[in-house]
Amino acid sequence: MQNKGMDNKNIIHSNGIIDENYAIVSADEELYCFLGPTIKLITDAIHQVDMDDFMYVMESLNAFAVKSMVLRIRRYDNTFRWCLVTVERTQVNVDGKTHTNIEISDIINLNNHYLALTKAFDTGKKEFWYDDLMPSEELFEMARHEIDDLGENQIHLLLFGIDRAEEMEESLGKELFHSILDEIATELVEFVGERGHVAHYDGNRFLILLKNVGNESNIRSFLESSRTKIRWMYVSRSSALNMEFTIGVSECPRNGKTFDIIQKKLFRAYELAANKGGHCYIIYKEELHGEL
Numbered sequence: 001m002q003n004k005g006m007d008n009k010n011i012i013h014s015n016g017i018i019d020e021n022y023a024i025v026s027a028d029e030e031l032y033c034f035l036g037p038t039i040k041l042i043t044d045a046i047h048q049v050d051m052d053d054f055m056y057v058m059e060s061l062n063a064f065a066v067k068s069m070v071l072r073i074r075r076y077d078n079t080f081r082w083c084l085v086t087v088e089r090t091q092v093n094v095d096g097k098t099h100t101n102i103e104i105s106d107i108i109n110l111n112n113h114y115l116a117l118t119k120a121f122d123t124g125k126k127e128f129w130y131d132d133l134m135p136s137e138e139l140f141e142m143a144r145h146e147i148d149d150l151g152e153n154q155i156h157l158l159l160f161g162i163d164r165a166e167e168m169e170e171s172l173g174k175e176l177f178h179s180i181l182d183e184i185a186t187e188l189v190e191f192v193g194e195r196g197h198v199a200h201y202d203g204n205r206f207l208i209l210l211k212n213v214g215n216e217s218n219i220r221s222f223l224e225s226s227r228t229k230i231r232w233m234y235v236s237r238s239s240a241l242n243m244e245f246t247i248g249v250s251e252c253p254r255n256g257k258t259f260d261i262i263q264k265k266l267f268r269a270y271e272l273a274a275n276k277g278g279h280c281y282i283i284y285k286e287e288l289h290g291e292l
Contacts, residue, residue, distance in 0.1 A: 011083075014104050017090070017232060018042050019097045022058075026232035029191065029225035031104060036076035037220035042102065047072035047080055054085075061100065063089050073104060076217065082107045092236045099236075133185055139199035139207050144259040146211070147252050155252040156196075156219060157262060158208040159270040160188065160226075163244040163278040165204030180241075184230055191226045216283065223247060223281050244279035246270065255284050264292050 011034040016027030022043045035045050046054050050071040057067050066088040073083040086103040093099075146152045162168070162184070169177040181204070188198050188206055196210040213219055227245045234241035248270025255265045269284040276282075282289075 011104055011106050012110050016042070016102050016104070018100050018102055020099075021097075024228075025099065026228040027225060028229075029221050032221035032224050033218065034075055034104075034106075035073075037217055037224045045074045047074065057087065058100070061087060061089050063091075065089060070107065084110065090236075094235055094239055133189075133206075134197055134199040136199045136201045136207050139197055139209055140259075140263065142197065143209050143262070146209075147257070147259045147262060151257075152211060152252070154212045154214075155262070156208075156210040156213060157250050157266045158210070158223075159201065159205060159248045159266055160208060161205040161246045161270065161274075163246055180234070183233070187230050187233070188226065191222070191229075219249065219251075219283065223249070227281070245281075246273045246278055247281035248273050249281065249283040251284070255286065261292065265289075268292060 011030050014028045014031040014034065016031050017025045019025050022041050024040060024042055039045060043051065043054070053069060054071060057069055061067060066086065068084060068086040071083055071085050072080040073085070074080055084103075084105045084107055088101045090099045090101055143155060143157060146155050162181075165177075168180075172180070185198065185200070185206065188208065192198055192208060192210065195213065196208060199207040199209075201207045210219075210222070213222065227247070230245070231243045234243045248266055248268070250262050250265040250269055252259075252262045256262055265284040268289065269282040272289060273280045273282040
């Protein structure tokens with residue numbers, strides 16, 4: 001199923017999770033693209049005129065209750081859109097905090113595309129197993145062909161690693177840990193969709209190739225959405241499954257125009273992220289990280 005989150009700034013049925021302090025814990029890529037990937041509090045995106053209405057609904061929201069409101073929401077470009085906002089208190093309690101599901105839909109876009117989206121809706125989800133993913137050598141050869149032979153306009157390479165993998169495998173057991181890898185592989189393939197490919201790199205890491213995703217805000221939206229949604233998938237089950245990720249990113253042509261240099265900068269970006277102590281991503285930039 002094609003994921004068009006990076007191309008669509010006008011959100012429809014975009015979901016997120018906020019905590020009791022209104023911090024965005026997890027969100028669809030589409031929502032990060034709409035709000036901007038650096039936003040941390042949902043209240044920062046709500047028009048001040050509508051803030052009292054939002055706070056009243058949130059403070060009166062009981063368990064299992066669902067409430068909807070129409071608010072002006074600030075987009076990434078500082079313009080406001082009338083949006084239908086639906087909130088529902090979750091049953092998940094993490095670190096003593098309650099959480100709320102939030103769905104935001106641009107009203108004009110929702111109206112214009114409702115029928116088309118209804119017809120296109122697909123509840124099926126293909127399952128992927130990390131042992132059956134494309135081998136890393138094949139993905140790298142594909143990237144080499146795209147960069148060196150075809151001269152594609154834009155290629156991103158990502159190395160996506162699970163922090164503390166050995167510790168988790170020891171504490172959870174090999175079978176459960178491998179089932180977690182299966183689930184993460186499935187989620188990454190779903191996030192990437194038709195925009196690229198995913199490969200298994202080694203025991204706890206995956207390679208991702210993305211084509212023509214656009215500007216840095218778009219790639220950051222992909223990173224924020226993928227890592228927060230996967231993390232929430234586990235921490236909402238048990239606070240012991242506090243998943244964290246180290247990610248390195250390099251880009252052609254921004255970081256160079258040959259596969260060899262893009263690959264080297266990918267591994268360097270991952271190394272820099274790992275040296276920060278985990279749960280970090282680095283998008284390689286020559287002005288910050290130097291030439292190789």
